[in-house]
Amino acid sequence: MKKVYWRPRRVSTTVLTLIASLSLSVVGVVEIFKRETLQPHYKEKIEAAQLAEEMFAALKTERLRRGIPLTPKADPSQSGLIGSAVSDVTSVPGNLIAKQTSANPNFAAVIVEMLFDAGVKPGDLVAVGYSGSFPAINAALCAALEVMKAKPVVISSATASQWGANLNGFLWIDMEDFLFRSGLMSFKSIAASLGGLDDIGQGMELDAQEGLEKSITNLGLHLLRANDVDAAVEERVTLYKTSSEGRPYKAYINVGGGTVSVGGVQGKKVYTPGLNIRATNNALRVNSIMSHFMREGVPVLHLVNVVSLARSYSLPVAPPIMPNIGEGSIFSRQEYNKPLAAMGIVIIIASLIGFLRSGFGVRLIQSRIKDSEPAKSEPMV
Secondary structure, X not given: OOOOOOOOOOOOHHHHHHHHHHHHHHHHHHHHOOEEEEOOOHHHHHHHHHHHHHHHHHHHHHHHHOOOOOOOOOOOOOOOOOOOOOOOOEOOOOOHHHHHHHOOOOHHXXXXXXXXXXXXXXXXXXEEEEOOOOHHHHHHHHHHHHXXXXXXXXXXXXXXXXXXXXXXXXXXXXXXXXXXXXXXXXXXXXXXXXXXXXXXXXXOOHHHHHHHHHHHHHOOOEEOOOOOHHHHHHHHHHHHHHHHOOOOEXXXXXXXXXXXXXXXXXXXXHOOOEEEOOOOHHHHOOOOHHHHHHHOXXXXXXXXXXXXXXXXXXXXXXXXXXXXXXXXXXXXXXXXXXXHHHHHHHHHXXXXXXXXXXXXXXXXXXXXXXXXXXXXXXXXX
């Protein structure tokens, strides 16, 4: 025997209005009472950003001490980490907006999150390759690695693109050496190449190339001398292997668009900015340090397209002043109060059932039906 359920033929407009009003009220309450939720690894992110901020300030002071003035128009936040448009050690053109955006210590928190997502733990070995194009990101990475207590093996490129660390006497390898000697970081590069086109300073004046070589050796770094990209990749891979002493690398971190690290123009097209856990077959065919580690199953942090990364984590683009520590969705986010939202859903469902099944709802419906019926006339005698 089939069960028969009661269902009104017509639904009262008054009932619907009451239910709609209640529903809107519940939605309004849920929207108003969102709560600020700290994101995972908040403590480490704050510590890394604070250390990056300290590094920024120390580098700015050291730059001025060396008699290298700031560039107010190019560096509105006065970070001290923006170079010049032209110098004899500039490798390729650069994007000023990207360089201004990078001068944010909160990028250290972004890198901390990527390292955790890659599975890096304290004491783990990581390989690092960076140029001088984004000295602020380099410093943020150093801060993140310090806080994470990772063990980096670092290879640098001495040159930089426009607006990067392209100032003679204050290249990235000079900045790194200063941070190491000042005790703000416990590691430094083991080797460096000239960088630039084909990683050999191609296109630079001979005097500039010789000056870079002298800077590298004076800082106690091994000078990489490969004559072409393929040889440079092999040279770096060998150096990473011998420096690991048989231990596995848990991540490779690239900053900027270094030819050997990324794989030139082709490599830039096949890897995603940020954390790369897997790579396409096209990417793996590119001869680069990134592809080498991806073929080994090692996650790659690809720190390029800084403006895009900033927007992904609610960091400002080209901020006119130095951002405060803790700003951005990488630290905390406004999220819905889940218990309150669940309670609201229950209230709305209960109201629907209650209004439509209660005697009050039935009476309203019946009265509407009665009002709509035409009045009956009395019979004539």
